[in-house]
């Protein structure tokens with residue numbers, strides 16, 4: 001890929017453990033943002049940024065609407081809103097219908113990011129029990145971005161990455177151990 | 188959803204059509220959401236081509252109406268964010284109870300779930316008789332639905348849980364009559380609600396209020412438009428009145444921020460200066 005401008009991680013059941021293992025090994029001078037969209041129960045939301053910031057020196061924050069997207073920052077999608085990426089590389093939030101029974105939906109973020117970052121985007125789909133993110137990855141691919149999945153064999157719940165593998169051309173299948181190394185190599 | 192059917196250029200063409208032909212100004216809306224909504228209705232309605240789609244919006248009044256309804260997001264709930272409604276119940280509304288008449292503006296009320304939630308709290312605080320809720324929205328269709336006070340029975344369990352979490356102590360089901368899949372809320376709850384159209388982009392202030400609520404509407408606007416709308420609220424709010432926004436919205440960074448003091452924990456500000 002040409003110079004990465006955004007790395008987006010989507011996940012559902014079984015993905016938090018992966019993030020907790022991967023984040024500590026990510027370089028703290030990455031020249032792009034990491035944007036995280038994971039499904040969780042409404043209400044327990046504010047805990048996630050705090051939890052993840054114990055695992056990395058990178059700045060971790062929940063997204064504010066209209067916020068400018070900055071390199072070297074880990075952004076977390078707030079619960080109960082879809083997280084959209086604007087063409088001018090800012091975030092916006094959307095309270096429309098759930099997609100794949102989810103809000104935030106990984107598809108919504110992957111799709112809007114695909115158009116905003118085109119070839120300079122990498123999206124990674126982790127463990128999960130529904131197929132949210134699969135259409136999004138398809139879209140990322142069609143705009144020339146890089147599609148990545150967690151190795152279904154290493155996933156607590158294989159369904160989501162396995163569905164992606166069945167339906168989308170995947171550029172890399174990553175084990176948990178490989179993820180940070182892969183991110184560190186992008187620049 | 189197939190997003191590739193509508194390009195960024197298409198979006199701009201349609202937004203300028205709406206402005207020129209109908210006077211509806213969506214040019215200050217965030218594009219990512221608008222584009223998704225347009226793609227969605229384009230696909231749902233099986234438009235044959237962009238040209239045909241555009242022609243229909245421009246020439247078919249009924250279709251134009253549907254289009255506007257569909258590009259705005261009307262999703263809402265009763266007692267959404269229960270802690271917010273608890274703050275209204277325990278702090279804000281009791282303070283306003285000292286006024287002889289409490290005027291409330293609920294902007295972007297969609298299908299009315301919030302309006303009925305507030306009405307229920309006012310009734311329980313014994314303030315409903317001296318309150319007036321102006322519930323406004325851009326879309327006439329959602330307002331018609333709101334005025335019917337009929338909601339899906341399937342939502343009631345969730346709403347009842349929200350209501351209890353927000354500090355409600357009555358039997359939630361005592362507020363509606365169930366009939367098959369529908370729940371019809373008591374007429375008494377809407378006696379003090381005035382539903383009417385108002386466009387936050389182009390319409391002016393129409394009264395003075397002690398409480399203005401506008402939740403999950405500003406997220407669809409760009410920063411400039413947000414600031415204009417906050418000015419509109421400021422000019423419509425009494426001294427010491429309250430302004431309430433959605434859980435991810437803020438008056439910070441706007442021109443009015445220095446006159447507003449936030450209540451701890453919730454997206455509610457009091458006009459202090």
Ligand SMILES: C[S@@+](CC[C@H](N)C(=O)[O-])C[C@H]1O[C@@H](n2cnc3c(N)ncnc32)[C@H](O)[C@@H]1O
Nearest residue numbers: 259260263264295297324325386387388402403
């Ligand atoms: C997501 S709903 C929010 C409903 C409710 N306030 C809530 O938070 O649950 C957004 C509403 O804002 C309305 N809206 C959008 N643009 C508007 C405008 N310019 N003026 C008035 N209402 C508008 C839409 O029609 C829609 O009903």
